Amino acid sequence: xxxxxxxxxxxxxxxxxxxxxxxxxxxxxxxxxxxxxxxxxxxxxxxxxxxxxxxxx
Amino acid sequence: xxxxxxxxxxxxxxxxxxxxxxxxxxxxxxxxxxxxxxxxxxxxxxxxxxxxxxxxxxxxxxxxxxxxxxxxxxxxxxxxxxxxxxxxxxxxxxxxxxxxxxxxxxxxxxxxxxxxxxxxxxxxxxxxxxxxxxxxxxxxxxxxxxxxxxxxxxxxxxxxxxxxxxxxxxxxxxxxxxxxxxxxxxxxxxxxxxxxxxxxxxxxxxxxxxxxxxxxxxxxxxxxxxxxxxxxxxxxxxxxxxxxxxxxxxxxxxxxxxxxxxxxxxxxxxxxxxxxxxxxxxxxxxxxxxxxxxxxxxxxxxxxxxxxxxxxxxxxxxxxxxxxxxxxxxxxxxxxxxxxxxxxxxxxxxxxxxxxxxxxxxxxxxxxxxxxxxxxxxxxxxxxxxxxxxxxxxxxxxxxxxxxxxxxxxxxxxxxxxxxxxxxxxxxxxxxxxxxxxxxxxxxxxxxxxxxxxxxxxxxxxxxx
Numbered sequence: 001x002x003x004x005x006x007x008x009x010x011x012x013x014x015x016x017x018x019x020x021x022x023x024x025x026x027x028x029x030x031x032x033x034x035x036x037x038x039x040x041x042x043x044x045x046x047x048x049x050x051x052x053x054x055x056x057x
Numbered sequence: 058x059x060x061x062x063x064x065x066x067x068x069x070x071x072x073x074x075x076x077x078x079x080x081x082x083x084x085x086x087x088x089x090x091x092x093x094x095x096x097x098x099x100x101x102x103x104x105x106x107x108x109x110x111x112x113x114x115x116x117x118x119x120x121x122x123x124x125x126x127x128x129x130x131x132x133x134x135x136x137x138x139x140x141x142x143x144x145x146x147x148x149x150x151x152x153x154x155x156x157x158x159x160x161x162x163x164x165x166x167x168x169x170x171x172x173x174x175x176x177x178x179x180x181x182x183x184x185x186x187x188x189x190x191x192x193x194x195x196x197x198x199x200x201x202x203x204x205x206x207x208x209x210x211x212x213x214x215x216x217x218x219x220x221x222x223x224x225x226x227x228x229x230x231x232x233x234x235x236x237x238x239x240x241x242x243x244x245x246x247x248x249x250x251x252x253x254x255x256x257x258x259x260x261x262x263x264x265x266x267x268x269x270x271x272x273x274x275x276x277x278x279x280x281x282x283x284x285x286x287x288x289x290x291x292x293x294x295x296x297x298x299x300x301x302x303x304x305x306x307x308x309x310x311x312x313x314x315x316x317x318x319x320x321x322x323x324x325x326x327x328x329x330x331x332x333x334x335x336x337x338x339x340x341x342x343x344x345x346x347x348x349x350x351x352x353x354x355x356x357x358x359x360x361x362x363x364x365x366x367x368x369x370x371x372x373x374x375x376x377x378x379x380x381x382x383x384x385x386x387x388x389x390x391x392x393x394x395x396x397x398x399x400x401x402x403x404x405x406x407x408x409x410x411x412x413x414x415x416x417x418x419x420x421x422x423x424x425x426x427x428x429x430x431x432x433x434x435x436x437x438x439x440x441x442x443x444x445x446x447x448x449x450x451x452x453x454x455x456x457x458x459x460x461x462x463x464x465x466x467x468x469x470x471x472x473x474x475x476x477x478x479x480x481x482x483x484x485x486x487x488x489x490x491x492x493x494x495x496x497x498x499x500x501x502x503x504x505x506x507x508x509x510x511x512x513x514x515x516x517x518x519x520x521x522x
Contacts, residue, residue, distance in 0.1 A: 014246050021250035026263040034254065035363030042243065042365050049239040 006052035013045035066161035079148035095329030102373035105354035108341030115281030128297025129330035135305035137323030144314035160456035162463035172388035180411030184418035186374030189355030199415035219409025251361035252340035255347035302429025437496035
């Protein structure tokens with residue numbers, strides 16, 4: 001269950017980053033905010049994905 | 058000499074002992090694994106540089122897209138029709154199969170050549186990461202035509218990063234390679250996101266209505282920057298094709314496909330080619346255009362996505378250099394017999410020094426061409442021996458049968474093919490194909506006198522245990 005949750009969080013983080021890039025492209029998200037949130041959500045991705053891969057192993 | 062070669066050969070064999078036996082049927086893997094392996098391996102730091110160089114070399118948008126579609130298709134077909142069938146047939150790595158054909162001495166030379174080429178490539182990746190790390194110090198990146206370092210700061214940054222990468226490779230390649238699995242999908246995302254956010258800076262509208270007009274006038278506008286050679290459609294085709302020449306035509310990826318249930322799994326290489334060598338190259342082209350065509354991967358990513366972009370370039374360089382350093386260390390370990398940490402330290406030191414010279418980074422396209430060219434003749438020899446020898450009645454595995462350390466014919470073909478290829482009066486990118494055909498024909502001619510001699514015919518599909 002926890003492994004599944006970590007997988008979902010990882011995928012959701014990647015999707016969120018892509019969505020934010022799309023919002024910035026269409027002018028709906030300012031660039032400074034994009035850069036900040038992209039970094040923060042990337043950190044979430046790394047933590048979740050690393051934990052998932054460790055559990056999988 | 059015979060004693061030392063014997064000791065070295067014995068160490069090489071021990072190193073690869075795990076892979077000595079053909080893969081059993083119970084160890085075969087499902088197709089999705091090959092898709093993920095290829096997707097992960099072919100989106101790396103090199104993509105930041107190669108895609109950007111296509112812009113700097115004045116390739117037009119249509120030449121780029123059509124060239125990459127065709128060139129990557131040829132690469133996929135090479136994995137599918139050349140590498141995968143031999144791997145599935147033999148269930149061996151190139152190391153063990155080449156040993157049967159060419160002897161442990163030639164295999165040693167192959168390993169050494171590969172180790173050196175790996176070190177240079179890892180050095181170029183350290184340079185790429187240095188462009189990101191150097192942003193913190195407002196470091197000026199060397200110019201496109203620089204051979205030597207342009208500043209003390211550049212040297213310091215490269216050496217520090219090289220030392221860090223080497224230390225990580227010594228401390229735990231296996232654990233860290235697991236982290237690389239995590240990093241790969243994110244790096245791919247950064248390419249896509251980085252390009253997306255760079256497009257408005259180039260004037261692309263939100264409805265994408267003028268994308269093609271911007272692409273043909275501001276990104277791939279057909280104008281090469283000063284000092285860079287103008288390239289065209291066929292350069293793109295051949296580059297995309299030979300980018301991984303050592304892996305497909307050179308048969309290095311027998312190590313992967315020996316686990317495939319059938320040879321058609323070679324088609325899974327498309328997951329790597331079209332994500333990395335198509336999409337990522339296009340994305341890095343967009344990013345370099347957005348910063349005014351400056352060859353500066355760190356700046357490309359930073360301008361697009363800030364610190365996340367910088368982190369991406371650092372990690373991309375590291376995840377490419379880490380296994381490369383490891384493999385170079387493994388190959389060199391057999392010569393010296395030193396413990397792995399010591400030889401990795403030596404390889405890492407050499408690599409770090411090489412990284413200080415921007416030549417390898419700035420001439421990456423040419424280096425990739427040379428890399429494939431050097432190792433390609435070995436692939437031709439193995440192909441000829443595996444498929445053509447049985448049809449002509451030429452006995453196979455002469456080195457193994459006669460217990461020879463060196464199959465001199467293989468060495469002659471290797472050296473002769475390289476001499477032929479380098480002498481050809483054509484562009485570097487186009488030399489490997491005639492060189493390959495030359496190697497095939499030359500090897501067959503050298504062995505024709507052995508036709509129908511003594512041995513009972515082997516089954517053309519099988520490999521003797």
